[in-house]
Amino acid sequence: MEHNLKDYDEAVKNVTWQEEERFFSWHETGKVNIAHEAIDRHALSSQKDRTALLFKDDTREEVYSFAELKALSDKFAVVLRKIGISKGDRVFIFMPRCPELYIALLGIVKIGAIAGPLFEAFMEEAVKDRLQDSGAVAVVTTPKLKQRILRDQLPDLKHLILVGTEEVGPGEISYEREMAVASADFQIEWMQREDPYIIHYTSGSTGKPKGVVHVHNAMIHQHRSGRWAYDLRQGDVFWCTADPGWVTGTSAGMFAPWLNGVTVVLRGGRFNPEDWYDTIERFKVTVWFVAPTAFRMLMAAGADVVRKFNLSSLRHILSAGEPLNPEVYRWGLEAFKIGIHDNWWMTETGSTTISNFPSVPIKPGSMGKPVPGIYATIVDDQGNELPPNQMGNLAIRTGWPAMMRAIWNNPAKYEEYFRLKGWYISGDSAYKDEDGYFWFQGRIDDVINTSGERVGPFEVESRLVEHPAVAEAGVIGKPDPVRGEIIKAFISLRTGYQPSDELKEEIAQFVKTGLAAHAAPREIEFRDKLPKTRSGKIMRRVLKAWELGLPTGDLSTMED
Ligand code: ATP
Ligand code: MG
16 A cells, blocks of 8 residues: 555545555454454465565575465474363463464464563563563473573463473473474464453663563554554565564554564564675565664674675665664765664554655654554643654653553553553653654653753764764763753764764764753763663663662663
8 A cells, every 4th residue: 555645635534544454354253353354364365375484594494375374384383282271371482583472472462362572682680570561371492592580480381382492391392392293273363352362561760670461452553553554465475574572563563563464573583784685685684673672783784795795676665663763864875875764663552653754755863653553642741732843751641542452460561651641641741743753862861951941862973973983872961969960971982983972072072063052061970881671772870870870770781
């Protein structure tokens, strides 16, 4: 489906969520399961042989049709039922990116259980916290990763399902062995639209990760994000590089494309620019969804690497998860000859909520406009909508289809998001311009109040990274008796630059002249690396805690 700007303007005025329902078989049958809509619906149609999944890592390269994924996930569902797992149980997946991860996730959802994908880099405590919090009864994992699961501290955990071995101990079963004997006879569990299908723990950028619960009904929104924001069309090959341990990896990486009948690419292994470009060339990727941190790494690897590959299949590029600096946008435009489309959402929003659409001109540095059906705005602390160009709370009118339905085990936290009647309060600070574009400023807690001026860290960081010496920057407010707060910047330098007082002065001056005097950092500290989450987000709360000598809080998602 192709859209133009007029379509967008019409759609935001008129399109209802009900209209999206006609794409699903439950619209006619009344029988609901997101896994059925994503895989089985196509597998049972004339499209059954269409490619659902293209996989490659350093040892395997495989292709799966919709029919094959249906058969395999049905079998896995049979395996789960055989060991007594049923509707509502939490079943976690702790595995590197590979087809079995996807098959397991679909199988879990097919029996009405709740899937909990965990990023493979988590260590013992992080894994334990999440399994304990959710009361998981089973984990699908590998012989290597199972060593990080502290079973004796997890009384609810009854089963480990091990992928890649036939040797198992007590309380363990072998994926390969069970799949080989599993009956193909399977009846999917029909669900209510409001039944949960997945728990995603948040990235932990601002504090202890929250177990965000999403329901089958999210498919309506994921389908629309696929059509409108990701620009998915018949025959597309879609590659979202996010790990399924984060919401982007499942909602955008699996469900949005599959619900739209589109081929998904999965690349295992570690990040490497050459492998990534090779993946695009090899699978003729048409739509590519990346995070800013990865774009910055590709940028550091240089444009020469890009030129070694034929990337002409690319039609649409997206970014989400962190602010996309205009500098990175400009580099992308030059390297790939197409603009990077930033889109904003959160684990809690379940799918893309604000986006730069293919049909709407991009303003570099802006997150774009609301997905049709979403009403987003800026409100003050009492819930009053603010006029254009005023910084405030980024809020969404409640009730969109992929909205989280609970924070597992923490109803009080859930209520906090909805404390202002009728609004979901995101915790992000932004403003909307007179054309309806949203501009991210920072996390509410990160907004700096210096001499009575409110400064969003993102603006300062974006200016900082335009300086040739600056690779990455994290900006915080540091308490100051005179100014309330002063701006302090933590900077990692590009290779070839040495820290010095002159350089600090030059960089501060660069912000002063390019942005504003009050926005220039009064203190700069050079660091080899900035603290980041494993999903690649700069952890400003950690910078702040270090600076003030305070406890750093939950570090389970921090990179090594
Ligand atoms: P936690 O909630 O545990 O502190 P987190 O908020 O980083 O972690 P996620 O749900 O993965 O967890 O990330 C959502 C946040 O990421 C948003 O609130 C926003 O701050 C940031 N974000 C996502 N997309 C964008 C974007 N396009 N531009 C700017 N920021 C973005
Ligand atoms: Mg958050």
